[in-house]
Amino acid sequence: MRHHTRGHGHGTIDGKASRRYDVLARLLKRRFYRRIAADASRSAPEGGALLDIGTGPGVLLMELHRSRPDLALTGVDLSADMVAHAERNLEGHAAVRRADAAELPFEPESFDLVVASLSAHHWDDPAAGAAEIARVLRPGGRLLVYDMGHAPFDTIAAHPGFADVRRGAFRTGLGPLLRCERFEATAVA
Numbered sequence: 001m002r003h004h005t006r007g008h009g010h011g012t013i014d015g016k017a018s019r020r021y022d023v024l025a026r027l028l029k030r031r032f033y034r035r036i037a038a039d040a041s042r043s044a045p046e047g048g049a050l051l052d053i054g055t056g057p058g059v060l061l062m063e064l065h066r067s068r069p070d071l072a073l074t075g076v077d078l079s080a081d082m083v084a085h086a087e088r089n090l091e092g093h094a095a096v097r098r099a100d101a102a103e104l105p106f107e108p109e110s111f112d113l114v115v116a117s118l119s120a121h122h123w124d125d126p127a128a129g130a131a132e133i134a135r136v137l138r139p140g141g142r143l144l145v146y147d148m149g150h151a152p153f154d155t156i157a158a159h160p161g162f163a164d165v166r167r168g169a170f171r172t173g174l175g176p177l178l179r180c181e182r183f184e185a186t187a188v189a
């Protein structure tokens with residue numbers, strides 16, 4: 001399902017692959033996003049600002065809007081095609097823009113919570129992504145990553161901007177079809 005672009009952005013999913021992913025995410029993986037939304041909601045303060053990195057077609061943001069309409073939701077993705085799918089799916093309930101995890105177009109301390117589902121293992125430069133997440137989270141803000149075992153959890157955890165790092169299994173609701181881990185960390189000042 002990967003589509004390689006020239007030079008920068010090898011993990012981006014574009015074109016036909018993005019259309020297939022949009023259908024898969026909306027129809028088959030809905031239970032997974034509901035579980036993530038429920039889990040992430042516990043770390044989101046009332047009226048808080050949440051950023052979803054590598055949002056793809058934005059289905060997690062759709063579930064978050066449904067369960068936590070108080071949150072200010074933002075999504076980024078490296079793929080312009082995925083941003084278009086997300087904008088269509090979200091109907092204005094979240095701000096979505098094209099951006100690389102390694103170069104987030106936001107002011108420091110803009111978010112209370114950053115999430116990334118099944119995206120971090122695609123990032124070309126996870127160390128730069130970790131630095132950017134630490135920069136855009138307010139002190140005490142939380143990072144939640146839901147991803148497969150080969151995702152760059154250790155690289156992210158190594159950034160000095162994070163404390164209280166924990167990692168463990170996450171029940172996806174899809175059994176053996178999708179296994180994933182949950183990583184959490186708190187941003188320090």
Ligand SMILES: C[S@@+](CC[C@H](N)C(=O)[O-])C[C@H]1O[C@@H](n2cnc3c(N)ncnc32)[C@H](O)[C@@H]1O
Pocket residue numbers: 011012013014025053054055056057058059060076077078079082099100101102116117118119122123124125
């Ligand atoms: C497998 S999809 C996951 C999408 C969505 N988060 C989900 O759980 O369904 C991975 C997404 O990460 C995006 N991506 C890859 N590298 C990225 C990067 N460096 N910065 C932002 N997004 C990236 C891809 O374009 C793709 O939409």
